Amino acid sequence: MENKQNIAVIGGGSWATAIVKMLTENVDQIGWYMRNTQSIEHIKENNHNPKYLSSADVDAKFLDLSDDINYIVKNYSILIFAVPSAFLTSELNKLTASLDGKTIFSAIKGIVPETGLIIGEHFNEEFNIPLENIGVITGPCHAEEVAMERLSYLTIACIDEDKAKFMAKAIESWYIKVKISDDIIGTEYAAMLKNIYAVAAGIAHGLGYGDNFQSVLMSNAIREMKRFIKKVHKMKRNINNSAYLGDLLVTGYSVFSRNRMFGNMIGKGYTVISAQHEMSMIAEGYYATKSAYKIKQENKAKTPIIDTVYSILYENKNPKKEFKKLTDKLD
Amino acid sequence: MENKQNIAVIGGGSWATAIVKMLTENVDQIGWYMRNTQSIEHIKENNHNPKYLSSADVDAKFLDLSDDINYIVKNYSILIFAVPSAFLTSELNKLTASLDGKTIFSAIKGIVPETGLIIGEHFNEEFNIPLENIGVITGPCHAEEVAMERLSYLTIACIDEDKAKFMAKAIESWYIKVKISDDIIGTEYAAMLKNIYAVAAGIAHGLGYGDNFQSVLMSNAIREMKRFIKKVHKMKRNINNSAYLGDLLVTGYSVFSRNRMFGNMIGKGYTVISAQHEMSMIAEGYYATKSAYKIKQENKAKTPIIDTVYSILYENKNPKKEFKKLTDKLD
Structure with a gap:
């Protein structure tokens, strides 16, 4: 299975920041795409996102930050999408890099407004990502409590159990417990x-x-x-x-x-x-x-x-x- | 089936008071036993219970108040018990009147400490009340919101569907919706x-x-x-x-x-x-x-x-x- 260096997060909001924080507990290099260049500079210097979930420590030494989505997609094989569903299409429209062979995890709790599809279905139908390469990160979890390192339980769903387990290992920590599931839909x-x-x-x-x-x-x-x-x-x-x-x-x-x-x-x-x-x-x-x-x-x-x-x-x-x-x- | 005049409430606390209030929407005479004589006098004069749920209007003209549990048990055939479970035994010990033939509804959300039984089981095992004469009034309901006439849903459980329906009719109103069930246990x-x-x-x-x-x-x-x-x-x-x-x-x-x-x-x-x-x-x-x-x-x-x-x-x-x-x- 892939090594942990291959995980990247797409998105600069609160939930994206929370996921990056969880990953820094286990992974030495995490790709992180966000649009805002100023925020990237701030994170590099201050180890926290200035605009969202600013109370969360995100150690920049583990981060490969970029405002170029194509750089991130080219260099990482497991992509966690955590942008608001309303912005997904405009981000995907920027893509020149191919999604072929990528594993896509959705951390977007919503629907793609343009297609009316849930995220996994959208990647499956619009980008021909096979269902076994699609996963979901979900569970009852306010990002704010992740920032405070309060015990939270996430569910990682993927039809391919190995991929679910791999992501579970990358995300779990003393304050994050993870359950795996095969119910992506x-x-x-x-x-x-x-x-x-x-x-x-x-x-x-x-x-x-x-x-x-x-x-x-x-x-x-x-x-x-x-x-x-x-x-x-x-x-x-x-x-x-x-x-x-x-x-x-x-x-x-x-x-x-x-x-x-x-x-x-x-x-x-x-x-x-x-x-x-x-x-x-x-x-x-x-x-x-x-x-x-x-x-x-x-x-x-x-x-x-x-x-x-x-x-x-x-x-x-x-x-x-x-x-x-x-x-x-x-x- | 019995007529509505036959319902009495045993207990003077918040939940008992809320149930009496609900009954006053439909029933012209409700038996109501409570220990505290001063509270009885206060209710008769002021139409509210001074100690518990005092914000609830309980119209005294519909009430047959008594501090004598035997008077109430003798004169009413459907008894709604709504005392804290810790006091149930001491109240029942006062009984000289017989419970034979009575229908007992439990509005006590607890266990009888002395026997470790739920209320229905307690009346069944200790007082030989047949299960078809035992009912439960339950549901997600803060008494305080009944006082405020905020919409609430109760469940009336009884093996005898007629008895459940009878109690439902006595309790439902524009702010109380009732569902019936046969799952008393x-x-x-x-x-x-x-x-x-x-x-x-x-x-x-x-x-x-x-x-x-x-x-x-x-x-x-x-x-x-x-x-x-x-x-x-x-x-x-x-x-x-x-x-x-x-x-x-x-x-x-x-x-x-x-x-x-x-x-x-x-x-x-x-x-x-x-x-x-x-x-x-x-x-x-x-x-x-x-x-x-x-x-x-x-x-x-x-x-x-x-x-x-x-x-x-x-x-x-x-x-x-x-x-x-x-x-x-x-x-």
């Missing part, structure tokens, strides 16, 4: 769906629903997620494992989640446009909702929560009325 | 086990574990709960329904939960005695832990979280070391 859909449920949790909170309702919403969300994923990719999985339920809970119950915050503003009466403007970003759950709604129509899964969020975000329906209707469908 | 064990997991969540928090770990702990707790209940009473149930997972979440994620608070103090280094003294009460999870540990030994269920809490609370083991060991058993 299910774990990635779970990571994307949970953002929709976090939006729903935020809307409910914004509308004035309390903790009792929140727990019922999450209990219904995990059952809905199970039905949805089963329709997309049927296999034996325990939906209550950390990669599915844990990930749902850490996001749905987090007051720091951008998806929950976005939903909260919608619940309080902001329009989608004004909420996005106020947050100066678009929550992953916004794109995920559109895509999930389309998939569920094709698969005929019963998804009252996704339907409700869709009707509010994309059909301009009244949040209060739609949630009132939703409450009759939950139990 | 499973729902009551879930309500008791979740207190142990809330203690565990509190210990973890007290020790400095973060939100990432918390979500992994809850994800493992629901799987452990499923294994435990399956050993005790095997039947088809969806552990992700509100009565099981929802109840776990509303308690495990609540900063107001007394069980979580108790665990938090233990995690911060208090002894069991000093934590109990500081809280001037004993958390239900304390008793539940002892009982659950005994049951799991008999049934050989794999319960690493219960085992860890037991070792800390009853074997005086070091919380930090025991949780360190536990982290290797979770995934």
